[in-house]
Amino acid sequence: MSSTPTTEQVNAALATVQDPEIRRPITDLDMVKSVEIGDDGAVHVGIYLTVAGCPMKGRIEKDVTEAVAKVGGVTGVKVELDVMSEEQRKQLxxxxRGGQAEKEIPFAKPSSLTxxxxxxxxKGGVGKSSITVNLAAAMAAQGKKVGVVDADIYGHSVPRMLGVEHAPTKVEDMIMPPTAHDVKVISVGMFTQGNQPVVWRGPMLHRALQQFLADVFWGDLDVLLMDLPPGTGDIAISVAQMLPGxxxxxxxxxxxxxxEVAERAGAxxxxxxxxxxxxxxxxxxxTAPGSDEKTYLFGEGGGxxxxxxxxxxxxxxxxxLGQVxxxxxxxxxxxxxxxxxxxxxxxxAGGVLRGxxxxxxxxxxGLSGMQLGISPTRK
Structure with a gap:
């Protein structure tokens, strides 16, 4: 007969469960409200959700149940969901933000390794968004932690192209970006109803981009891709100001x-x-199916x-870099x-994009830019 599981064993199992949006263990995020273990091995776990309408609550409940059920001696698992208070959300x-309450753009810090x-x-119509989405997915498949900002405010299309199924979740004034194919994504299209157009001018565009970079919790990314609008307008200038690197x-x-137009965008x-x-x-x-002959429909040599x-x-x-x-x-x-x-x-095409x-x-x-916590000493 197996022994009754301990609280330490159950907590260790809960530490293997990650919040699907924040991608950190729920134990680190103070999401575990309570653990109760009956004499018969039945375990009752209380879990705090960040918000009442959390789109991933079903996933969290399932993952918690499966993790705890694997502990030796557990005869049953019941998960009860609660919601964090305003104070708990502020603490989270x-x-x-690493102990910092104020907003900042993490990728603009000198210590950033992203x-x-x-x-x-x-110009539009050259497949810029398709390239962005496939590069992001390829990088994520290679084990990189990747985020995408759909900064093409008027022509946003990245969420559909990546198959994003959930809206962002807000924790106070911090936004948790949805994830698809292991890529974190944010887009103005997630905040508009239906296919409603965005009619904004310069200052509003700048503010939207600033929110995407400072208000969204990106975590520790290896790569951030930004899908810009065509041309050299407000967004391109704002990106240069906010992220000079x-x-x-x-x-x-x-x-x-x-x-000729693309060269101006790069210049x-x-x-x-x-x-x-x-x-x-x-x-x-x-290249037509069954043929090795290349047909240059749009001419040659532009790239x-x-x-x-x-x-x-x-x-x-x-x-x-490549010809797709x-x-x-x-x-x-x-x-x-x-x-x-x-x-x-x-x-x-897939091989070229992965390359x-x-x-x-x-x-x-590497270690460039990383703070190692080493202080120089004098002899």
């Missing part, structure tokens, strides 16, 4: 007319003093033209919320 908010890439294009990724098509870095990480040429060519032009204008090498072929599955994956790099990673992702963040994070 302060804990998540690589930030602003994905830009000169962000690197620019320029997306273009092979068409020379598109390339903004000369004024903002940002680095251009490289150029991605999308829709480079089409190389942009890379060479920016290299000359900026005085620093700007590489052509036309693939109907890339479009279908965007409509279905299933990125091609996940559904068919070995396809030609670009590896090239951008393939190296592990």
């Amino acid at each position: 908010q302060t804990k998540l 690589k930030v890439f602003a994905v830009a294009s000169g 962000a690197e620019i990724l320029v997306v273009t098509t092979p068409q020379q007319a598109a390339a 903004i870095s000369a004024q903002t003093h940002q680095r251009v990480a490289g150029v991605i040429e999308n829709m480079s060519y089409f 190389r033209t942009v890379a060479d032009g920016l290299t000359k204008a900026l005085g620093a090498e700007v590489p052509l 072929p036309l693939d109907v599955r890339l479009r279908e994956g965007g409509d279905e919320g299933k990125p091609l790099v996940l559904t068919d990673p070995d396809s030609e 670009i992702a590896e090239r951008l963040v393939g190296k592990p994070r």
